Amino acid sequence: MKKIFFLLFFHLSIIPFAFSQEARDIVKKADEKAKGKTSVASITIQTIRPSWSREMSVKAWTKGNDLSLILVLAPAKEKGVVFLKRKKEVWNWIPSIERNIKMPPSMMSQSWMGTDFTNDDLVKEASILEDYNHSFLKEVVIDGRSCYKIQLLPKPKSAVVWGKVIMDIDKKDFMMLHVEYFDEDGALINTMHCTDIKLLGGRLLPARMEMVPANKKGNKTVLLYNSLIFDTPLDDSFFTTQNITKVK
Known part of the structure; x- marks a missing residue:
């Protein structure tokens, strides 16, 4: 009986880790x-x-995450x-x-070049993989596509901009279609919605990203690949x- 309780406890204890690892993956x-391993993009x-x-x-231009x-x-x-x-510089x-x-x-x-994107959004100083813990929230449908809704919470010692990030990622093609950015008090600051899905560099990806601040009516920034x-x-x-x- 003790063995059964131990195995049950062990199984239940690894479930949150397994789900967290799968969400991170x-x-x-x-x-x-x-x-990709590297990328070169022309953007408006x-x-x-x-x-x-x-x-x-x-x-x-990008090469890896660093x-x-x-x-x-x-x-x-x-x-x-x-x-x-x-890296971090x-x-x-x-x-x-x-x-x-x-x-x-x-x-x-702070704002990147007067847009609604932050410096961190464009330059990616923080790593969404290494600086956050990941967990599933639920499954949702975004623009007719089934998506995983995944919550990212900063690790205790991570120096990041956001107190919480929630991503909707397409289940079939692994595209980020909708992202919400919250401050450390849990208030929604920005929402990014990604559309115009097409082949870019041979990969199916959104070509349009629209960033909308929560508290500035009529403001938005559109990024077009x-x-x-x-x-x-x-x-x-x-x-x-x-x-x-x-560089030129």
Whole structure:
């Protein structure tokens, strides 16, 4: 009888871990599908406000989870601005003043180039795999697609922007279709909805991401993928402060 109780207790104790691990694996599949080993993307970003709007063109390179670089191509005022991430360090090259600024963690929660995306959203300083614990909430349907609803809560020692993130990930094709971002008090701050699913770099992915702040009526930022190429060889030396002033 004691053996039966032990086995039952052991089985019940590993269930939360198993579900947590499976939830993390699903987030990992979606993350890896969107990034590949490397990626090179051409992106249009539209910032929309009640009385005005503006459009930016950027090119972005990534290698794994530790290396990324974003180059602003237009408008002319911001042309040549570069953001570089190496592991947990982020730099911002500003050509108009010829300065390369190392960004402190406190800046990760601030707006990226006046958009509704944060610096962390675009540069990915925090890792959705390593900095959070993952758990299933339920299954939902988003735009006709069955999805897993997965909750991400920061690990105790992780320095992250969000107090909670909830992702809806397509069960069949492992695409992030809907993401909600909450502060440490549990208040909803931003919602991202992903649509216009098409082949990008040979992979089925959303080509449109719309970020909407919860408390700013009429504000939103739309990110559009014009092209996306995966697994092009990129040397680590591309992602250096020495190269940040030369990239085109």
